[in-house]
Amino acid sequence: MLDQTQVERLEAEAVNSAKSRQPLYAARKKIFPKRASGSFRRFKWLVMAITLGIYYLMPWLRWDRGAFAPDQAVLLDLANRRFYFFFIEIWPQEFYYVAGLLMMAGIGLFLITSTVGRAWCGYTCPQTVWVDLFLVVERAVEGDRNARIKLDAGPWTARKLVLRVSKHAIWLVIAAATGGAWIFYFADAPTLIGNVFNGTAATVAYATIAVLTATTYTFGGLMREQVCTYMCPWPRIQAAMLDENSLTVTYNDWRGEPRSRHTKKALAVGQPVGDCVDCNACVAVCPMGIDIRDGQQLECITCALCIDACDGVMDKLGRERGLISYATLSDYNANIAVATADGSRAVDPTLVRNADGGFSDRLAHFHLRKIFRLRTFIYLGAWSAVGLALLVSLLTRERLELNVLHDRNPQFVTLSDGSIRNGYTVKLLNMIPEPRAIVVTLQGLPGAEMTAVGIELPPARSFDTLAEPDRLKVLKVFVRQPADQIEAIAQSFKFRIEDKAGLESAEYTATFNAPETAR
Amino acid sequence: MSSEHIDDVSGVPTTGHEWDGIKELNNPLPRWWVITFYITIVWAIGYTIAYPAWPMLSSATKGVLGYSSRNDVKNELAAAEVAKGQYIAAIQAKTVSEIAADDALREFAVAAGGATFKVNCVQCHGSGAQGSAGFPNLNDDDWLWGGKTEQLEQTITHGIRFASDPETRQSEMPAFGDIITADQINQVSAYVASLSGPVQDKSLIEPGAKVFAENCVACHGDKAKGNREFGAPDLTDAIWLYGAGEAAIAAQVRAPKHGVMPAWIGRLGETKVKELAVYVHSLGGGE
Numbered sequence A: 001m002l003d004q005t006q007v008e009r010l011e012a013e014a015v016n017s018a019k020s021r022q023p024l025y026a027a028r029k030k031i032f033p034k035r036a037s038g039s040f041r042r043f044k045w046l047v048m049a050i051t052l053g054i055y056y057l058m059p060w061l062r063w064d065r066g067a068f069a070p071d072q073a074v075l076l077d078l079a080n081r082r083f084y085f086f087f088i089e090i091w092p093q094e095f096y097y098v099a100g101l102l103m104m105a106g107i108g109l110f111l112i113t114s115t116v117g118r119a120w121c122g123y124t125c126p127q128t129v130w131v132d133l134f135l136v137v138e139r140a141v142e143g144d145r146n147a148r149i150k151l152d153a154g155p156w157t158a159r160k161l162v163l164r165v166s167k168h169a170i171w172l173v174i175a176a177a178t179g180g181a182w183i184f185y186f187a188d189a190p191t192l193i194g195n196v197f198n199g200t201a202a203t204v205a206y207a208t209i210a211v212l213t214a215t216t217y218t219f220g221g222l223m224r225e226q227v228c229t230y231m232c233p234w235p236r237i238q239a240a241m242l243d244e245n246s247l248t249v250t251y252n253d254w255r256g257e258p259r260s261r262h263t264k265k266a267l268a269v270g271q272p273v274g275d276c277v278d279c280n281a282c283v284a285v286c287p288m289g290i291d292i293r294d295g296q297q298l299e300c301i302t303c304a305l306c307i308d309a310c311d312g313v314m315d316k317l318g319r320e321r322g323l324i325s326y327a328t329l330s331d332y333n334a335n336i337a338v339a340t341a342d343g344s345r346a347v348d349p350t351l352v353r354n355a356d357g358g359f360s361d362r363l364a365h366f367h368l369r370k371i372f373r374l375r376t377f378i379y380l381g382a383w384s385a386v387g388l389a390l391l392v393s394l395l396t397r398e399r400l401e402l403n404v405l406h407d408r409n410p411q412f413v414t415l416s417d418g419s420i421r422n423g424y425t426v427k428l429l430n431m432i433p434e435p436r437a438i439v440v441t442l443q444g445l446p447g448a449e450m451t452a453v454g455i456e457l458p459p460a461r462s463f464d465t466l467a468e469p470d471r472l473k474v475l476k477v478f479v480r481q482p483a484d485q486i487e488a489i490a491q492s493f494k495f496r497i498e499d500k501a502g503l504e505s506a507e508y509t510a511t512f513n514a515p516e517t518a519r
Numbered sequence B: 001m002s003s004e005h006i007d008d009v010s011g012v013p014t015t016g017h018e019w020d021g022i023k024e025l026n027n028p029l030p031r032w033w034v035i036t037f038y039i040t041i042v043w044a045i046g047y048t049i050a051y052p053a054w055p056m057l058s059s060a061t062k063g064v065l066g067y068s069s070r071n072d073v074k075n076e077l078a079a080a081e082v083a084k085g086q087y088i089a090a091i092q093a094k095t096v097s098e099i100a101a102d103d104a105l106r107e108f109a110v111a112a113g114g115a116t117f118k119v120n121c122v123q124c125h126g127s128g129a130q131g132s133a134g135f136p137n138l139n140d141d142d143w144l145w146g147g148k149t150e151q152l153e154q155t156i157t158h159g160i161r162f163a164s165d166p167e168t169r170q171s172e173m174p175a176f177g178d179i180i181t182a183d184q185i186n187q188v189s190a191y192v193a194s195l196s197g198p199v200q201d202k203s204l205i206e207p208g209a210k211v212f213a214e215n216c217v218a219c220h221g222d223k224a225k226g227n228r229e230f231g232a233p234d235l236t237d238a239i240w241l242y243g244a245g246e247a248a249i250a251a252q253v254r255a256p257k258h259g260v261m262p263a264w265i266g267r268l269g270e271t272k273v274k275e276l277a278v279y280v281h282s283l284g285g286g287e
Helices: A039-060 A096-116 A119-124 A126-142 A145-153 A158-183 A189-198 A203-223 A225-231 A234-241 A263-268 A281-285 A305-317 A329-339 A374-396 B031-050 B069-093 B096-101 B103-120 B149-158 B182-194 B202-215 B246-254 B265-282
Strands: A074-077 A082-085 A088-090 A247-251 A324-328 A400-406 A420-430 A436-443 A449-452 A455-460 A462-467 A471-481 A490-499 A505-513 B014-019 B022-025
Touching: A039 A074, A039 A119, A039 A126, A039 A158, A039 A189, A039 A305, A088 A096, A096 A119, A096 A234, A096 A374, A119 A126, A119 A234, A126 A145, A126 A158, A126 A203, A126 A225, A158 A189, A158 A203, A189 A203, A203 A225, A281 A305, A305 A324, A324 A329, A400 A490, A400 A505, A420 A436, A420 A462, A420 A490, A420 A505, A436 A449, A436 A471, A449 A462, A455 A462, A462 A471, B069 B103, B069 B265, B096 B103, B096 B149, B096 B265, B103 B265, B149 B265, B182 B202, B182 B246
Parallel strands: none
Antiparallel strands: A074 A082, A082 A088, A247 A324, A400 A420, A420 A471, A436 A462, A436 A490, A449 A455, A449 A471, A490 A505, B014 B022
């Protein structure tokens, strides 16, 4: 018999023991962004007013196009397959204009990102704008950061219930208005709004409102920064667009570190002290809930609110603004080299300052010149080239088009007098919202005459027809050539159409086929 | 295995899993992500209950919503029928020439007639209605029985030489091989060929004209222009149902072939026959 102390203890642990288990999923940490004020905040208010204004009001703008086309300035008429944008009308086959705009948007994003970083994310992305709007509501209902933290941590009282219900109710109203505004781009807005409220709008309209209300409320109100960090691919792509000369929101630790809350004490014991007083104002205002002082990070949307917050603190302390600033990586590296004596020691803020306390002349500053570099010129060039090509194409495009399909079966028909007849499907595209009198003429093909199904006219070299406004007119045209005038088994000739009133015309080269025996 | 494993480079805890020196970092996914994942699983299961999904021995579960793609097709076809209804009604009520004169109705009838043609007529007349030897080309302007819409309708309705329809188009050219001599056949063939083109032996033309006057004018007319009352073809034009040239003409004189076209009214009904008539009329030869 062994005593229990004599039993050897083995070094073993269950692989799934509670203490070795780690959470693989993390709950969202709540973020309570504080209200910021400053020039970037003002700029963001302006951008928000413009973008939201455009989104909500655009469908209500009118644009007179005459009696035969809708008078809505911006309209995606899916049912009739027409897209109206002020003076521009696009038919489905002209969809390349949209492709061109998408190319411009893509290249434009490269251009903007390579110069001023993730400006799209920080200022104009709908997610950012609507989150900003939802935060305005949250602040108005529940108060600023501290009040919200307190409310959130506190027990469920009647007041909390009222505040929460009102906040979510306002959010839902905004979300519904957002979803509601979307559908007005696809139908006549004044008519549709009546239909929506009296219950006679199409099911798809209500479904669209419901889906967009849900996504706006969820993404803008509930998920916020989670959308940017986990769902959106842009941060990854945009990060690849940045280079060492792109402006990004940067914490200038070369003047900020070592940060200290107790500057005087530190100075008294001879420690170097940076400009950062570790007040966390930059963290408190951040809608992404990050600390810019940890350096560039994927979560940062470069909204620049931390710059406003920090500048405010620096002003109060009587120090220079720009502890957090838009800076390029190359400037930052140059300055950190100064502050660390080329990396030989930790940041010493005294190295970046002169004896009189001002900044050393050795420091690098951003210069506008850095925006103009080969990369940005290439982006700008490509962007302008696409834009110019679109513009030229738009200004010179034909509004009267002609397409001809030659009958293949049969290719030709021998008629009783021995003459040969070919059939053609002639498509006249009258792409303006006005009816037009069109003359269809044959060019070439000696002796040939034509008739058209449904047009009661004797055979002739030309005939008149009326093209309805903004419509495609399909004509079945028969061309007949006497046997003795046939020159080859395949002869080229032209259909020509001409607007009787205007100068526009179009031509289409077609082929006339004849059997060997006809010659 | 415990949580004190921290990656040196990133400062992120590792899961303790390591493969050839590569450690798995534990950057926790957001919790809503995994919740969303579970929701999709629940959704998928719900979907298989709501819609036909699970394979059984002979078929699959029907789904509690009772959805079936066959029903979908049936409904869509029914909706299409309803949409066509007003056109069908108008076609029933109007005569073929009225239909041909109305742009919208004509367009509908040409499309519908074209579809009917592809199923019922292409076997003889060809997919482009271009015909072949013995089967008339419907694109040209030469009509044995008339090329007006009403006449086309009549032909399609009752057929040609279709024994079981009392109103069918009826005509029969005698076999002249038993009536006139072989020489006379050659002469009359040369004469007929000369009406629309050159012939080899011009000396045959004059006796041929005499043979023609004695035997053929009753049906083909003294100018050989034919007669649609009897379906007798115009012999002066460039179109030959059984082939051009003296030899082909002689063969037809000696022992004529007589094509038969069925009466289509029984199979297609009045509406489709009307649509077909308008379609054929639109091919370019309609009168």
